[in-house]
Amino acid sequence: MIRVFLVEDESTIRETLKSSVPWEACGYTFAGEASDGEMALPLIRTARPDVLITDIRMPFMDGLSLSKLVLKEFPDIRIIIISGYDDFEYARQAVEIGAEQYLLKPITKAALVKVLDETREKIEQEQAESGDQDAYRQDSQEYEQFARRRFIEKVVAGRLSVQQIYEEAAKLELDMSASGYAIAFFSALEEKYTDADARISENILGFFMKRREYVLIRWNINTYMVLIKGDADHMDSYIQECIAAVESGYAGADRHGAWYVAVAGPVERLSSLPGCFEEVSRLWAYRYIQQETHILTERTVGSGSVSSASGIDDVDAAKFNPNILIKVMSTAAPEEIPNFVSEFLIDIKSALNSHMFCQYLMLSARFTATEYVGNLGVTKEKFLEGLDCLDMIEKPVTEKELKYYLTEILIHAVKLRMKSTANQYRDVMGQAIAYIDRHYTDEDLSLNQVAKEVNISPNYFSAVFSQEMKCTFVEYVTSRRMDKAKMLLRTTDRKSGDIALEVGYKDPHYFSFLFKKTQDCTPRDYRTGGKRE
Secondary structure, three states: OEEEEEEOOOHHHHHHHHHHOOOOOOOEEEEEEEOOHHHHHHHHHHHOOOEEEEEOOOOOOOHHHHHHHHHHHOOOOEEEEEEOOOOHHHHHHHHHHOOOEEEEOOOOHHHHHHHHHHHHHHHHHHHHHHHHHHHHHHHHHOOOOHHHHHHHHHHHOOOOOHHHHHHHHHHOOOOOOOOEEEEEEEEOOOOOOOHHHHHHHHHHHHHHHHOOOEEEEEEEOOEEEEEEEEOHHHHHHHHHHHHHHHHHHOOOOOOOOOOOEEEEEEEOOHHHHHHHHHHHHHHHOHHHHOOOOOEEOHHHHOOOOOOOOOOHHHOOHHHHOHHHHHHHHHHOOHHHHHHHHHHHHHHHOHHHHOHHHHHHHHHHHHHHHHHHHHOOOOOHHHHHOOOOOHHHOOOOOOHHHHHHHHHHHHHHHHHHHHHHHHHHHHHHHHHHHHHHHHHOOOOOOOHHHHHHHOOOOHHHHHHHHHHHHOOOHHHHHHHHHHHHHHHHHHHOOOOHHHHHHHHOOOOHHHHHHHHHHHHOOOHHHHHOOOOOO
């Protein structure tokens, strides 16, 4: 119910208004009363009404002064001014401060009820629109937004000036104003669907999507990125909360070796974000190199300085276990390989003076990659024919040449894996699309439901779906529903609310809001020819 507060210095008028209006029948709760503005103000602060009805002329504090103070503290409150003076100047001042209505005494019950009904309808409409906006924002944020990702990619690549960042952010309804920034990466869950993984995903992603300090983006199939922004004095707290959200999300789950979170920053300027991104990318490479370290920060990983190892005998052989390269080829994106190779070699810089050691590394990478792609169905000959670095074998190489060799070998293997995976999931995506097309009018259709149907984790399915369909799951379902709604609007005389239910929306207000948002006109305008295909 909408709460109303009454301020009137004449007790007879106040009692008449209070007793004559059927408040509950009009959709209101009578929240309190006062005889003047001075008495009313503290009571209003306690009652927090939605509507204030106040006389304009009162002792101690008049209605205009009261209204100004109330609107300053509670800008959403509706003001109805009542006055015994038919004076244009009073009316002008009432409109100027933002009064909803201006009523002249004597006030009839019918006149007041009419004004109350009009005010209630406006409040309810705005509340519905606000709820629709929140629902749409939640839908559009679910899992991934291509526009935001493309924007953030340009920001961290340093391709936008500060002014351009603010301009593009405004178009995306993204607030980039802050005195501190940081960037985090964390692991997406594995490929196959389980109920436990779905719950973990919902908990972790839900945390970031509900907090304005975090902008969540699906960076690639295996990784999420979080842009952390806020007051510089609180950045350490935001960073720790980010880490804790990921860590606690996995607490008690049987996934000890499957998750990582890396954080770089904080920095104070938007122009510093490219450097912050380079640092978090470097730290992120350590999920392969220090696999037992799940929280990757400057403190836990180190600055990347060269170790004191003086030669081959001081090198930790465990760091060159072929399983490290296999994990990289199995999960890394191509753009991650250069960072991995640099950090992979950083602890054995002095040993790279040994021709024998460099040859060992190159041969080990070649044989490991050949065996890996062989398990994907790629022959050794097919794999090797695509490489132009093989003539480096048996020749002295510089550190730069060694990095090039390892990078080429691993990127080639990763690209073959991605091609194999795309072929593998083509049939699965076909099944998913067919399922969506059969069930898109079900109001409870969800990404989790479809992912479970095709036995893929929600995170993985979201990334693959977006990659293959060039739109998000929500965008695809919305498009299918809008197409059917448009057909029904043009070919039937059914009410908009009935059509909303048929295409999968139980709330007709949200359907109308979403239709206008996506089709640039209302359902009624579309039906009458307001927009043609």
